[in-house]
Amino acid sequence: MANRVLLGQLASGVHGLKVSKPGINALTAATKDLLFDSTSVRTGMVYAGGQDLTLNDAADNYLTTGSKASLGYIPLVIFSEKNNGQIEVDDIDTSLYGSEISSWKTTTSTVTPVTCQTGGVVSGNQLEGGLPTNGRGYDGISSANENAINVNYFVLRIPCAFGYMNNTYFG
Amino acid sequence: MANRVLIGKGTSQRGGTDKFGMWVSRPGKNVLTCSDDELIMDTDKGGSSDIKGFLQAQSVSVTSGVANATGTTGSISSGATATVSFLNFNWSFGIIPIFGATYTTSGTGTNTEVSGASWTINSFTTSGVNITNNSAQAETLSFSVIPKFSNVARF
Numbered sequence: 164m165a166n167r168v169l170l171g172q173l174a175s176g177v178h179g180l181k182v183s184k185p186g187i188n189a190l191t192a193a194t195k196d197l198l199f200d201s202t203s204v205r206t207g208m209v210y211a212g213g214q215d216l217t218l219n220d221a222a223d224n225y226l227t228t229g230s231k232a233s234l235g236y237i238p239l240v241i242f243s244e245k246n247n248g249q250i251e252v253d254d255i256d257t258s259l260y261g262s263e264i265s266s267w268k269t270t271t272s273t274v275t276p277v278t279c280q281t282g283g284v285v286s287g288n289q290l291e292g293g294l295p296t297n298g299r300g301y302d303g304i305s306s307a308n309e310n311a312i313n314v315n316y317f318v319l320r321i322p323c324a325f326g327y328m329n330n331t332y333f334g
Numbered sequence: 335m336a337n338r339v340l341i342g343k344g345t346s347q348r349g350g351t352d353k354f355g356m357w358v359s360r361p362g363k364n365v366l367t368c369s370d371d372e373l374i375m376d377t378d379k380g381g382s383s384d385i386k387g388f389l390q391a392q393s394v395s396v397t398s399g400v401a402n403a404t405g406t407t408g409s410i411s412s413g414a415t416a417t418v419s420f421l422n423f424n425w426s427f428g429i430i431p432i433f434g435a436t437y438t439t440s441g442t443g444t445n446t447e448v449s450g451a452s453w454t455i456n457s458f459t460t461s462g463v464n465i466t467n468n469s470a471q472a473e474t475l476s477f478s479v480i481p482k483f484s485n486v487a488r489f
Contacts, residue, residue: 170339179338180358180375198390199375201338201358206374207389213488214430227488232383234371241389243430243480248452248468249437260448262437284444308468313455315430317389317480320371332371334362 166190173202204333210234211318213274218311220298222275225318233271236332237324240269245312252281252301259283261301264309268295269323276311340365349379386489391432391478394420409474410453410467418477419462427482431455431463434476451475 169181169189179201183189187196194200211225225240226233242265250261259281268275278300282292299309322332336359344353345366355377359365363372370376370384378384394406408418423429435451451473456464467473483489 176335178335179361199358201374202361203374204360208374208376208385209387209389209483210385211489212386212483214482214484214486216487223488225488230382241432243432243455245454245456247433247455248435249448249450250452262448262450264452288443308454315482319389320385334360 177202205321208320209317210238210320212316214315216311216314218276218314219306220276220300220310222273222297223314223316224273225316226272234320234322235271236322236327237269237271239319239321239323240267240274241317241319242267242274242314243316244314246309250301250304250309253303264299264301266295268297274316274318336362336364337366338363349381353379386483387481389480391480392423394477394479395422406478407474407476409472410465411472412467412470415456415464415466417462417464420479421461423460423479423481425460425481427485428460429458429479430482431458432478432480433463433465435473 165183165186165188167183167189171178173179173181180199181189181192181197181201182199183192184196184198199206211231213223213225216223244265247265248263250264252259252261261279261281266277266279268277275297276299277295277297279295280293282290285291299311301309322328338359340348340357342354343351344355345351347367348357356375357365357373357377358375359368360372360374376385406420410416433453433455437448437450440447452468453473453475454466454468456466458464463477465475
């Protein structure tokens, strides 16, 4: 049976805790084979979330309107919903493409389903497109096939936004 | 060197000495006194602003007697609706499925074409997920599951 838990000295001058996957020796395991590794600076601790929500185009307050304190940063949020994957939009004579219909805007208190503004290729082979807009409203796509339906989400204690990916939050 | 691991009786910062649990701080942070946000493992105080669990995706098995040790995939024809059945997840609050697919590209520059998958998750239980492949081609989707943390809409 493999050693699964290493608590104490991990290496010379380094103390902490490691827990390996089943069948993997925690003493020698590669990082990818660890369930928990105290040398990491952030882990997937779930701070808040929503389950079985039909939001359609509306935002959802994951702080549940004041009952939960703000984290002070925009967090990483993992979503699962009914509509997923690529979307193709016909705009008169041009066929536009979006890589993921399940797109969201996250703030320090809310999550909002968004419409990505599909763009084109301009000079220099650069992609261009507008900012996402709140709600889902792709031309030619029915509400049932684009709205945020049967939404489940997890708000993690991991900063995930410009201005928060620094030593203040990861140091 | 900072205290990194606290097991047993808590401190005032960890909810009080009447609390017991296990806490691990970020490298360089003192687990006895650091803020909650500086923890990478927190068994919490049971308060509304404490964590509710860990995001640990579970690999699933679709074959009886096969351990949940590897990621699972299923192939679905274009336009088809199917139920992907799986085993060993009779959790009281149920599961939430997480699906993923790959994208392929062809051509170069302004002639690059992207081909990807689109699908709907119609319903799911602790033993299966009903999905529809809306892509123009058959797709192989990978999935794992995450346990629900409670039976309320927001937690």
